[in-house]
Amino acid sequence: MTAPAKHRAPADHTAPAPPRPARPPLRARSATGGFRAHVSAPRKALNPRWLIAMALLGVTAFALSMLPGAPPLGTSLPAEDEILAYHIEPERDLAIKIPAEIDAVEVTTWAAVKADVCDSARRYPYGFVAAFVNERGKEVARHVYDLESRVSCDPDRPLGEGEYAARLASGAGAVTDPRSTLLITHDVLPQGGQVRLRAKPAVDTDGRPLDLTILSRLEGRYQRSEASRALYEQSLDAEERRQMGRRVSALGFADLPEPSRKELLRGWARRLEAGGREGIDYEMSRLLLRRFRMPFPRAEGRGASEFVIGERHAAALNFRGPLSLDIEGPPGRTVRVADGASAPASVELGPLGRATVRLSREDIRTVVIDGVGPDFGVRFGAAEAQAMQQIGEIVHPAMPPPAVAPAPSAAAEAAGAAAEAAGAVAEAAGAAADPATDAPGAARAAPLRLQTPPDVRLVRYLALDPSDPVIARMAPGQELLGLLIRTEIEASGGANQGDATVVARWGPGPTERAELKVTLPRSRFEWWTDGFDASEPRLAILRPPEGVERIEITGDARTHVRLRAIEPGVNETLYRLPYRVTLAEDETWRYAPFDVSTWTDVRAANLDELERKERFSDLREQVRIERSGEGAKSDADRPERILLPENAPVRRRLLMPAWQSAGEASPGDAWTPLLVAKDVRVDGEGARAGRLSVIYRAARVSLGKEVAVRVDGEVALREPIVALSGALRVAAPAGTRRVEIEGLGGAGVAYTDAPPANGGAIVRRRDVFELTRARPMTYRFKQAAGETLHLVLFVVTPGANADYRIRYRIEGAKPGSREAAFFRRVTIPDGVLAGRGGDLTRATLWEAATEERGKDGVGRGVIRLGDDLAPGERVVRLSLLGPQAGDAGEPAKAVWVGAVLVGQRAPGRDNGPRLWVEDDP
Numbered sequence: 001m002t003a004p005a006k007h008r009a010p011a012d013h014t015a016p017a018p019p020r021p022a023r024p025p026l027r028a029r030s031a032t033g034g035f036r037a038h039v040s041a042p043r044k045a046l047n048p049r050w051l052i053a054m055a056l057l058g059v060t061a062f063a064l065s066m067l068p069g070a071p072p073l074g075t076s077l078p079a080e081d082e083i084l085a086y087h088i089e090p091e092r093d094l095a096i097k098i099p100a101e102i103d104a105v106e107v108t109t110w111a112a113v114k115a116d117v118c119d120s121a122r123r124y125p126y127g128f129v130a131a132f133v134n135e136r137g138k139e140v141a142r143h144v145y146d147l148e149s150r151v152s153c154d155p156d157r158p159l160g161e162g163e164y165a166a167r168l169a170s171g172a173g174a175v176t177d178p179r180s181t182l183l184i185t186h187d188v189l190p191q192g193g194q195v196r197l198r199a200k201p202a203v204d205t206d207g208r209p210l211d212l213t214i215l216s217r218l219e220g221r222y223q224r225s226e227a228s229r230a231l232y233e234q235s236l237d238a239e240e241r242r243q244m245g246r247r248v249s250a251l252g253f254a255d256l257p258e259p260s261r262k263e264l265l266r267g268w269a270r271r272l273e274a275g276g277r278e279g280i281d282y283e284m285s286r287l288l289l290r291r292f293r294m295p296f297p298r299a300e301g302r303g304a305s306e307f308v309i310g311e312r313h314a315a316a317l318n319f320r321g322p323l324s325l326d327i328e329g330p331p332g333r334t335v336r337v338a339d340g341a342s343a344p345a346s347v348e349l350g351p352l353g354r355a356t357v358r359l360s361r362e363d364i365r366t367v368v369i370d371g372v373g374p375d376f377g378v379r380f381g382a383a384e385a386q387a388m389q390q391i392g393e394i395v396h397p398a399m400p401p402p403a404v405a406p407a408p409s410a411a412a413e414a415a416g417a418a419a420e421a422a423g424a425v426a427e428a429a430g431a432a433a434d435p436a437t438d439a440p441g442a443a444r445a446a447p448l449r450l451q452t453p454p455d456v457r458l459v460r461y462l463a464l465d466p467s468d469p470v471i472a473r474m475a476p477g478q479e480l481l482g483l484l485i486r487t488e489i490e491a492s493g494g495a496n497q498g499d500a501t502v503v504a505r506w507g508p509g510p511t512e513r514a515e516l517k518v519t520l521p522r523s524r525f526e527w528w529t530d531g532f533d534a535s536e537p538r539l540a541i542l543r544p545p546e547g548v549e550r551i552e553i554t555g556d557a558r559t560h561v562r563l564r565a566i567e568p569g570v571n572e573t574l575y576r577l578p579y580r581v582t583l584a585e586d587e588t589w590r591y592a593p594f595d596v597s598t599w600t601d602v603r604a605a606n607l608d609e610l611e612r613k614e615r616f617s618d619l620r621e622q623v624r625i626e627r628s629g630e631g632a633k634s635d636a637d638r639p640e641r642i643l644l645p646e647n648a649p650v651r652r653r654l655l656m657p658a659w660q661s662a663g664e665a666s667p668g669d670a671w672t673p674l675l676v677a678k679d680v681r682v683d684g685e686g687a688r689a690g691r692l693s694v695i696y697r698a699a700r701v702s703l704g705k706e707v708a709v710r711v712d713g714e715v716a717l718r719e720p721i722v723a724l725s726g727a728l729r730v731a732a733p734a735g736t737r738r739v740e741i742e743g744l745g746g747a748g749v750a751y752t753d754a755p756p757a758n759g760g761a762i763v764r765r766r767d768v769f770e771l772t773r774a775r776p777m778t779y780r781f782k783q784a785a786g787e788t789l790h791l792v793l794f795v796v797t798p799g800a801n802a803d804y805r806i807r808y809r810i811e812g813a814k815p816g817s818r819e820a821a822f823f824r825r826v827t828i829p830d831g832v833l834a835g836r837g838g839d840l841t842r843a844t845l846w847e848a849a850t851e852e853r854g855k856d857g858v859g860r861g862v863i864r865l866g867d868d869l870a871p872g873e874r875v876v877r878l879s880l881l882g883p884q885a886g887d888a889g890e891p892a893k894a895v896w897v898g899a900v901l902v903g904q905r906a907p908g909r910d911n912g913p914r915l916w917v918e919d920d921p
Contacts, residue, residue, distance in 0.1 A: 077163060079288035085110065085215035086274050087283040088128050093196040094216070094282055095275040098185055100192035102220035105183040106269060107197070110166050110287065111149060112213040115174040118153035120294045121458065124176050126214055127200040130183055134193040141188045144200070146608075149176035152294040154395065165293055169286035175215070177293060194275070215287060219269035307454055309335070310375035312491075312533070314524045315454045316624035317367045320581070322360045323386035325367070326399070326449060329353050329378035333371060340365030341627070342661030342759075346372070360759075363659045364391065364581050366625040370524070380452045387450040391578055392623060393593070396450035455623040457591060458529075461486060461562055462604060463615045464502065464555035470615075471605040472551045472563050474544065480826060481551060482564035482599060483540045486619065488532040489522050496522045498535045501556040502822070506548045516540050516822040525622040534619055539564075540822040543868070550605070560617050563602045566826070573597045583625060584658060585764070585794075585840060585860070591621040639905035642767070643791070645897075646778045650770040652896060653846040654796055655751070655763040656858060662759035670762045671695070671751035677710075677740040680754035684734030692739065693753045694728040697846075699745025710740040725846075749853060768796055768845070768896035771806070777878040779899055785871040788825045789903040791863040793878075796896040797837025798845055801857035804895050805881040806833045808863050810874060825866030832881065833861035837895070845896065 088094050088109070098105065111126050127146040134140050151174045154162030159174055166175035183195060202210040274282045307315050317325075327335055331353040338344040339359045347355045359367060369378070381399040382389070390396070461484075462470050472481055487498040497519050505513040520535035527534050544551060553561065574580070579592040604610060660666065672680055674694070683689050694709060698721050709717045709730050716730045721743065732739075736757040741750040751763065771777050783789055795804055813829040837857025844853045865874060880895060 077290065079167070080291060081289040082169070083217055083287050083289065084284050085217055085287045087285065088197045088199045088214040088216050089283070090199040090201055092281075093131070093198050096195045096197070096218055096272050097275055098189050098192050098195055098272075099220065100190070102222055103184070103186035104221040105185055105195060105272065106219045106221060107181045107183060108178050108217045108219075109147065109181065110178055110215045111176040111202075112168060112171075112215055112285070113151070113174055113176065114172075114211050115151065115159060118151065118155045118157075118159050118174075120150050120152060120155065123148050123150055124202075124210065124212060125204065126202045126210070126212060128214060129198050129200060131196040131198075132183075132185070132188045132193065133196060134189055135191045140193075143183075145181050146200075147179045147181070149179050150294070151175070152177050152292055163292040164288075164290055166290075167288045169288055171285075175287070213285075215285060218272040218274075220272045221269055306377040306379055308375045308377055309369060309371045311370065311373060312522075312524065313375060313527070314368050314370035315378070315380070316525055316622045317369070317380060317452055317454055318365075318391040318623065318625060319359065319361075319367060319389045320364045320391055321362055321389045322358075323382050323389050325357045325359055325452070326381040327355050327357065327369070327378055328381070328399075329371075330376050333373070333376055335369060335371050335378065338368045340367070340661055342664045344368075344370075361659065361661055364583060364625070368624075380454075381449045382452050384448045384450050387452055390452045391581065392455035393578070394453060394455055396452060399449045399451050457593070457621050457623060459562075459591075459619045459621055461560035461617050461619055462607075462610055463557065463617055464553065464559045464561060465557060465615065466554055468613075468615075469505075469552035469554045470561065470563075470610065472553060472602070473605045474549050474551065475565070478565060479543060480566060481542045481544065482566070483542070483553070483822075484562040484564055485516075485518070485520070485538045485540055486526075486560050487520055487535045487556075488528060488558040488560070488617075489535055491527075491531060491533045498522065498558065499556070500535070500538070500559040502540065502559060502561065503554045504542055504544075504551050504822075505554075506544050506551045512545075514542055514821050525624065527620055529618040529620060539824060541824060541826060541868075542822055560619075563604055564599045565602050567596070567598055567600045570596050570598050579623070582841070585656065586627050587625050589623070590626050591623045593623075640900055640902045641904055643779050643781065643899040643901050644767075645769050645899070646780060649775065649777065652768055652770075652848065654766050654768045654794070654843055654856070654858070654896070654898060655846055656766070656841055656843040657854070658762050658764045660755055660759055660762045662757075664759065666755035667764065669765050670755060671753055671765060672756050672760070672762050674739060674741050674750040674752055677738055678752075678760075679736055679738050679757040680752060681757045682732045682734050682737050682754055688753065690731060690734055692730040692732050692737075694730060694739075694741065694750055695725070695846075696728070696741065696744055696750035697725045697748060698743075699747040700724065702743060702745040702748060705743055707741065707743040710742065711737050713738070763844075765846075766794065766898045766900075768794065768898040770894060771878060771880050771897045772894045773880045773882065776880075777897060779876045779878075781874055781901055781904070783865060783869060783871060783874050786823075786867045787871075787903060788867045789865040789874075789901060791865065791876060792900045792902060793833065793861045793863070794840075794898040794900075795833075795835065795837060795859045795861060796843065796845060796898075797857045797859070798848060798894070798896065799850070799852075799855055801836060801838030801842075803836050804834070804859065806861065806895075806897075807831070807879050807881055808833060809877050810863070810865065811877065812872070813865065813869055813874065823867045825864055825868070827864065827866040827869055831863075833863070835859035835861060 086094055096105070107130075109126075109128070111124050113124055125146065125148045127144065130143050130145065131139050132141040132143075152163070152165040153159060153174065154164075160167075160172070164175070165177045168175060185195070189195075197216070199214045202212050204210050276282055278284055309315050325337075327337075327347070327349065329335070329349050331349055331351050333349050333353075335347050335349060335355065336344040337347060337357050337359075339361055340363070342361075345357070347357055349355050369380075371378070379399070381387075387396045464470060474481065481504075483502060483504075485500050485502060487500040489495050489498040500516075500518050500520055502516045503513060504515075507513075518538055518540075520538055523534050523536050542551070555561075573594050574596045575589055576593045576595050579589055579594075583589070610616065655671070658670070660670065666681075672678060680692075682692060692709075692711070696707060698707065702721050703724070705721055706718055707721050707726075707728070708715050709728055711730065711732050716732065717728055719726075719728065737754075739752060739754070741748075744750060756762065769777065779791070781789075793806070795806065797804060808831060810827070810829045813827055837859050840858045840860045842854050843856050843858045845856050848856070863876065878897065
């Protein structure tokens with residue numbers, strides 16, 4: 001497909017200010033015109049001190065105007081820091097004196113490059129050579145450092161304006177992000193000496209010379225004593241601790257272990273000066289700094305003016321509330337809009353190529369937009385106040401105001417009616433109701449609208465070759481190597497899948513290899529920058545024999561991989577703000593940036609050689625929210641089953657809040673709350689045709705009174721209240737019916753199994769069982785060969801949010817030897833699920849002896865059973881643990897647990913709770 005067009009800066013549509021009326025010229029009046037000058041009065045002499053003051057002001061103003069690099073007022077943001085940076089040049093050394101008291105030199109470098117436009121995708125490689133000279137003038141060591149950086153800038157503003165990471169105080173061009181290099185000196189220069197820096201000739205990836213200047217700041221690292229370190233730690237305020245902790249970890253300063261805090265505070269830096277004279281031995285430049293950085297991987301959606309959609313490709317936009325979304329594209333093309341999990345609504349772009357779709361959902365979700373027919377370019381926008389509903393690292397440039405619209409056409413009216421029937425209201429450009437565009441020449445200005453581009457990220461993959469391997473290194477103690485695999489699919493051929501082949505070899509023998517051949521479906525949302533469609537990913541894991549240090553990976557030329565390893569000590573992925581939001585129970589982020597992750601990318605041993613051969617491809621990924629799981633399109637595509645624990649522990653029903661959109665198919669485990677009169681949809685066929693089931697809980701004061709169910713205003717059923725809870729069965733004609741419950745009292749509540757007619761709040765119900773410290777829980781099921789299963793546990797802490805710790809043990813689950821094969825999931829046979837009820841949601845235990853609702857905290861844990869296990873019966877035992885040393889509060893003494901096994905379809909029809917857990921990193 002065609003890559004999105006580059007953004008062009010929007011035109012300035014601000015109306016010019018009206019010219020001021022000309023001021024009439026002053027005319028000298030004649031002596032007879034009304035007054036006469038009195039010439040006989042003596043003229044007062046001018047004070048000479050005023051002349052001196054005016055001369056001084058004039059000289060000062062002239063001097064200020066001649067200062068270099070004074071930016072025009074309002075064209076650039078003010079610097080947050082300002083330094084004098086030394087030039088590292090290829091023709092002469094930059095000599096830095098090294099005191100004996102320091103143990104290292106931190107060299108922070110920037111590259112000043114000649115650039116006319118903002119291009120944060122371009123990479124600038126550069127390097128320098130550091131020679132270590134001792135106190136006797138003898139060179140004792142020499143090291144070469146190769147670096148690469150990019151320019152952080154705002155793509156929607158001209159270079160030199162807007163955000164930046166660094167900028168020269170004088171001169172044009174751009175400055176790259178800083179890169180830090182630590183030169184350890186205590187071993188090679190124990191008595192002090194010099195470090196001499198010289199720049200390497202800079203060349204781009206094609207070997208062509210680059211015209212850039214390396215700028216540097218050099219700081220010596222001194223060591224604090226133990227007493228000085230403790231005193232310094234006490235002097236830091238909260239903000240200083242936070243900033244210091246962010247430099248080394250995603251954890252806060254207080255969360256760092258004591259050895260890490262001591263190491264962080266042990267050293268302090270002092271600027272080191274260059275030897276010689278400025279202008280003769282070295283050059284300096286004034287550098288302006290800000291904390292701005294482009295997100296990494298880079299957010300390609302920042303300001304993209306056009307995005308390509310069609311029958312094969314779709315755009316994904318993430319929102320947190322209702323808004324009116326503008327869609328602009330070729331006139332007459334049909335766009336399909338799916339708001340979250342709802343069915344898509346078709347909207348035709350009007351004669352001016354514009355439609356407005358009103359999205360009414362309140363929850364956090366992804367809006368998926370595609371089109372009918374071949375690919376075409378579109379642009380998305382929203383009102384300035386509503387644009388902030390978009391979730392992500394997005395810059396919202398202004399959209400041009402809509403053109404003057406003609407009278408509504410019949411086609412536009414039909415498109416609007418069709419979209420409204422589907423749950424969205426479309427206003428084609430010809431049917432806009434804004435008074436500012438109702439008639440030609442309307443004087444009222446259109447409200448400011450901002451672009452809401454998709455959140456697209458650039459990720460690099462390595463291309464395989466049948467004869468030239470990608471080499472992966474195995475670190476000491478590393479047992480597993482992960483390969484994230486994708487393949488290229490011809491965009492114009494209409495194929496919906498592609499084949500990938502990967503061969504891993506760690507020795508010459510026939511058994512010292514593993515091979516994987518897999519067919520991967522085409523992705524609607526991702527594409528390679530060289531024009532090919534991309535497949536969905538597949539994670540393949542290899543467990544080589546102990547002692548293997550090097551693995552050679554080859555494969556089909558259309559196959560691309562990223563090397564990955566498990567991050568030690570990390571048990572879950574923590575997404576970065578603003579993506580750290582609460583999603584629905586069966587949803588997950590895909591490709592959102594994170595602070596910490598269970599998997600980390602690792603560098604190929606021969607990466608430099610592969611990049612020189614251009615053995616890489618850049619993939620554009622769209623950040624979006626999905627129902628967890630690969631290829632999950634309907635309930636039938638999501639094999640899962642509810643597990644019941646052995647020995648029949650106490651059971652309760654859990655009601656968890658959820659949302660159902662208008663037109664969305666109702667899940668089999670949903671109830672609609674009837675706190676007030678509600679329009680619901682009664683089925684016309686199936687097991688629930690022509691009837692309503694209502695469950696209720698009455699207030700104690702209502703005992704002995706009557707409960708009544710009204711359907712369309714008429715009493716359909718009336719019964720006495722003899723217990724605090726009960727169930728009612730009511731006959732009702734198929735279609736939309738207004739249902740109301742009376743007589744339950746102020747604390748009463750009722751639910752019906754009919755879905756809301758126009759969308760709205762629902763609850764999802766599931767069975768949960770009591771787990772106490774005295775009574776463990778056991779689940780038993782079978783696992784087939786090569787099967788990847790997830791045991792998902794919903795843990796409820798009754799009455800409040802509370803901490804819990806559950807130990808699990810998979811009996812007999814010893815990972816089998818898979819040295820000659822790839823697998824997909826790693827099994828941890830024994831572990832602890834630690835969490836807090838309420839982290840997932842607040843819900844209601846229906847049978848609990850309380851009138852309070854929504855007070856029970858719900859958490860979720862996952863036990864993974866990978867395909868590295870031999871087939872057989874699995875026995876999973878759960879036991880509730882007591883408080884852990886250092887716990888802040890009293891953990892739960894009893895919890896309620898519901899289990900869903902994902903990866904196996906239940907026998908027969910299952911209308912129970914649904915959940916899918918992602919099997920794709």
